[in-house]
Structures are given as structure tokens and as C-alpha cells.
Amino acid sequence: MQSSVFGIGKELVSAQIKDNNAYYIASKLNEIGVENKFIVFLDDDLDDIAQTLNYFMNKTPLIITTGGLGPTFDDLTLQAVALATGEELILNQKCLSEIEFFYEKLYNEGKIADKNLNVNRQKMAYVPKNAILLKNSVGAACGVYLRKNDCHIFCLPGVPNEMQTMFEDKVEPTLKSIIEPIFTQSQTIECSINDESLLAFISSETTQKTHVYAKTLPTSFSSHTMYVRFTAKAPTKEEAKYKLAEAITFFKDRLSRF
Template sequence: MLKSAVISVGKEIVSGITQDTNSYFISSCLSRIGIYNRFVLSCDDKAQDIIDTVKFCLNKVDIVITTGGLGPTFDDITIESVATALGKGLYLDSEALKFIHDFYTKLYQEGKIETGGINEKRMKMAYLIEGCKPLKNSIGAAWGVYVKQDKKHLFCLPGIPKEMKPMFEKEVLPVLRKLSNSTMIVKNYDVPINDESVLGEAIDKVMKKYPVYIKSLPIGFESSIMSVRFTAYAQTEDEAKKRIEEAKKELVNLLNNL
């Protein structure tokens, strides 16, 4: 099964000013298409921190997806930092440059900003990673990138959720769906027990027998029931569902015989 990591870059995330919803969204999408997301990381907009975080992930997973730090301001340094982590350089993408030029010129013509065309800050967004596939932005000016290197797949996406989501869905998901050869099913069931320390033994037994991950979700001792989450990865949805059904039946049996 393919493994992945999601990295959110930005001081606003690590300093607790903004709740990171991007990695939650991306992680759940990855799980649904059967990719095992192993890490979620956030770091400050510091070159060395981004480089170290990307390297940490490249060492451990097949797919790394970053969000944030693609814009025109001084602290938008994800692209150059990721390039450094990969040992690659940047190039000026003429298509991206034209897109940025036209993007700002249109806003200028609509009377929304003071100057159109290109300036130094805007031009910065046209520098992409050597050998990448540029990922078009349907909302904002900053394009993302997809880099394939040594069987690793690295995607850099914008941080603004309304720009990130369509880019992820249009440009990243189709690539990952082709790469992934498994699917994940999650099902929650209530069981008539409230004590995780007793239920745990039954879960251990079932998990040793079936290729299913089972997690109890305690509500508290005021309730007489508890929710139990079954997660199964398999090549087909039917196979994953079948595994969960079998494991659930076994767990219910064990609990009835307590």
C-alpha cells in the first residue's frame, strides 16, 4: 500500500492562529482512495524547517503533499525550499508567467487593483521546480507543482483552502487514484459495553485474526455503550466490507460470551 505525508507550511498554523483544515481534508481524501497517510506535519515559513520536514517525509513515504507558501510575499518560500530538499533548481515557467501577467492585468482592467502586468513579487510565482509538471490554479495566481523523483511523488499546493481544494481535486486526485491499488472502508458500530479496558482484550483477539484495524471510541462511563470503528484496506470495496463484517461478527460473539 502506498504511504503518504501531508505538510502544511505557515507560521499561522504552528503559532495556533489558524486551525489547519487543509491537512485534515487531504488526509481524509487520501484514506478514501486507499493511501495510508502516515504523517501530518506543519512547520514555520523557514527554509531550513521546510527542507528538514520534507526530507523527513521523503525518507518514510511515497507521496508528499505540501500546502501553503506559494504566494508573492517574502515568506512564501515553499517552492524553493522543496527544490532544495530534492536537490533541484528552479526555472522561469513562461506559461505560468503569462498566466500571472494576464491574471493581474484582468484584475487591473476590472478596476480591482492599481497596477496590472508583472512586478518582481508576482514574477516570483512563475519560478517552478525543474522537471515538474505545473499544476494550474483555477482561482488564484500561484500555480502548484508535481515532481516525480526516485519513485517519490511530491505535490506543492496553495495554502488558501478555496485554491487548494480545486487544485487537489482536479490535478492531484486523478494522479493518485491511478497510483493507488487499494481502497479503504470505515464503519462505526455501537457495542453494549462502556469499559475500554475490558473491550480492549476482545479487540486484540479479533485483530489478531482479521486484517482489520479496530478502535474503540469511549463516550464516557455515563453511557452504557461505546462506538467501535472498523477500518479495512483492500483491493476492492467489497473485499474491505467483507473483512469488516467478519471481524464485527467475531467481536459481537466474544462480547456476548464475556
């Protein structure tokens, strides 16, 4: 299965903060056998988010978003998902209860001054009609899992520890039940040629013949060596490791004849 990861928020595209969420998710997906194809950061603009979700729903059968689930006016992810999927956005009573319980607990612990379910708190309970809620064990906003035609969409919070907990507790088990995993194994080797344009002959041949992706990692020409990263994919980790070893042997053999 292939995926797209979205990070939603003006702070990401304007370089006010450096994202780590998408990188975390892409690396987790890789571990469980999902091949990530796109990472997209967007501003808090309803139409842009909805249209871009729609575009990538036609590219990959799995989309994971982070950010835009909170109580402020610029948190628009679930509205955008509703627009992109043609789902109605409805007040989800279960979600509302979760939110109510969350603020009541904080109030009772003396952490906030007001426990009333104001409109901003209520806003977080509006979710696409057929969405499955993903409980947030750290923060207020529930996550959402929605299946639309052949596309699986997960919407997670942007606060890193809320997102990571939800990914591990909710997303990972669900994904493991729906995917046919493709495992990736990588290894980087140093080789005695420093020229990418020469190595390209061998890396291209290796990729074609072994179906293991050989990627040269260009640095400067002041070194006399260069690194090449091999990435193998297979339905099991063992097969991927085996293919990887075979490809490196093939590559080294070609290199020695060069």
C-alpha cells in the same frame, strides 16, 4: 500507497488559525485509496521545511503540501522543495505567462490597480526545474508536481478554494493513474461494555485475526456502553465492506462470550 500531508505557515503552528486543508486532503486521499500516515504543520522557515520534507520523503512515497506558494517573502515552499530534492529553482516561462495573464485579467476587470509583473509576482514563477505545473484556475500561484526518485510531491496553494479546486482537477486524476488503491471502509458500533481495558482483549484479537482494525473510543465511565470503530482495507470497496462485516461479526461473537 502511503502519504504525508504538509500544511505550511506560521499561522497554523501558532494556533492563529485552525487548519482544514490537511483534514480535507487526508479525507480525499482515503476516498481514492491512499493511506495517509502523517500530517505535519510547519512554520515558514526554509531549512525546517526542506529538512522535514526530506525526512518524510523517506517515510512515504507521496507528499502533498499546502501553503507557501504566494508572492510574499514568507512563502517558501518551492524553494524548500528545491532544496529537499536537490533540484534547481528556475524561472519557469510558462508559469510566468500564467501569472501575467492572471493579473492582466484582474486589471481588465477593474479588480486591481496595477498589472505590472513586479518582483513579488515574478517570485511565484520560480519552480523546481523538472516540476510539472498545475494550473490554478482560481488564484495566481501555480501548483507543482514533482517526481523525485520514488517520491511524488504535489505542492498546492493554501487558500482553501484554490487548493480544493486544484486537488480535484489536477491531483486526483494524477493519483488515480499512479496508485494501486487500498480502499478503507469504517463502521462504528456501540457495545455493552464501558471499559476500554476489558474491550482491549477483544479488539486486539479481532484486529489480529481479521486484519480489520478495531479501535475503542474511550469516553467517560459514566456511560454503561462504549463505541468501537472498525476500519477495513482492501483493493476494492466491496472486499473492504465484506472484511468489515466479517470482523464485526467476529467481534460481536467474542463480546457475547465475555
